[in-house]
Amino acid sequence: MDLNTLTQFLAVARLEHLSRAADELHVAQPSLSRTIARLEKELGTPLFDRGGRLRLNHAGRLFRGYVERSLGELDAGRRAVAEATSQGFGTVRLASETFLTLTGPLTAYKRAHPTIEIELHQMPAGQMARHLRAQDIDLCAASQPVHAEDLETAHLLDEEVWLAAPPDHPLANRTSVTIRDLADQPFVTARKGHWQRQLLDRLFAAEHLTPKIVCEGDESSAMADLINAGLGLGLVPAIARRTMTRGSTTVAPVAWITVDAPGCRRTLTLHWRADARLSSAAELMRTTLTTWDWTTGEPKS
Template sequence: MELLQLQYFCKVARLEHMTKAAQELHIAQPALSKTISRLEEHVGVPLFDRNGRQIKLNAYGKAFLKKVEGALSLLEEGQRELIDMAGMERGRVMLATTTHKCFSDMIGSFLSVHQGVQMRITQASPEEKVQQLQSGEIDFCITFPPLEQDGIDGVNILTEEIMLAVPLTHRLASRERIDLAEVAHEPFICIKEGNPFRAMTDAFCKEAGFEPNLVCEVDEHSAVGHFLHAGIGIAFLPETLGDKVSSMRLIRIEKPLCLRTYQLAWRHDRYLSAASRTFRDYVIRYFAEMQRQAEMRP
């Protein structure tokens, strides 16, 4: 059994598609198929159910995948620990995050201070982030809502207020604060279903005693401003994105309390390199200082 066989097996097992796996591994599909077949011969059982060109991980494969992922993760951690001990590199950090401006600013600030650190940054859904943490593909993820799972440690780094955005010509544009129930019959511009932000804002509305009157769904916050400017409806926006859209008014929601909290999470039993530990400490300090400065503003 060869290390390369196990790495190839993990890729095929995650994608359950031989051609896509071969493309991502940058090898020919027949060569990958032959490698998987040799691995199955070695372990003595089929790891995939095959139906024509379709493959699906079977019960043997699922059991084997857990062990292989654990073994590969331990090997990688061992290598990183030895590299740290020998001082052979200045460090690498693997992070899954969101498109939130606060986090891109923080990452840029970190790299300007620690120029020798290499970072690999990806975007992923909350479910994908958990899988990547558990498999050892990433060192950290920044996510909301905070993860509460065995084997995952984390620290809350940013709590931001969710506000109500209305066009400048809206009847409520002169208001500083509002109870959410007051806009129960207003048309809403919302993030599409399946996004954690949408689930959160739907919960806010439910707590206020109504379901949002949906007139427009968008993929991301950057699209909200266009529809606000057109006067189509009102929308929820994080306070940290308020300066992105000029043609609107942000109103604080007094009731219910509308907040979201981001967490920096990592696997409890995963070895963190010196670069990773430095990054974690920097993130915590960065957002603590941001919070301190926010509290000092009038």
């Protein structure tokens, strides 16, 4: 098997669809089918179940893990050589569920190291471990646990999560509310898998309730406008509240209310592979993030 075969296998394994994988790889589907068949013959076992829709089977999932790690190591070697021969300039690849929290340290990093390229990958926390293993990313910042062995972590931030309400909402004059107070209220929130949605579902489940969701999406920057328009309430972390109330006339005003519920907080954690060598660019990014003062929005003195 060669690198091209392994790269094509990963594309088919990720998409579980031959024609879409062929389009992505810019190869003919019959050629891709033959490549996968030759790989299965060489390994002596099918890697996919073909009853109806193409599905990666147990052997395929097992093999995918080894291929991802192998190609990741090869790519890491290429990057290490490139870094060594370009006077230390390189690229850092950072993944996060949202980058709103990270704009301050990212700005500071780019100003301090203008020759380093920054690749940002937005993804759910559930996908981060696989991309770290494959070395598709160097670091990831997550507000949910990232389950994987051989990861090192650094605590970045722990903050209160507030309830944001339209200024004319019946709850707007309250200083605090319970989850029971919110049982029939509409919510504007993120899609399933995002930390805000996970927190909302967890808080309601603790009271044996289900939140009434009227809007879910990926545009966290639009949340204040949607809440102000009266579509619903929302859970917003303290750092986002500071951003939304920094005197900008473009941000819709909302009322801020404390949620009287255990665990209505957000913890942001940085993760990286313990067994992988970080590039100089990634080490600088790790230092920037772990020494950032999230309260003042400046590097720690």
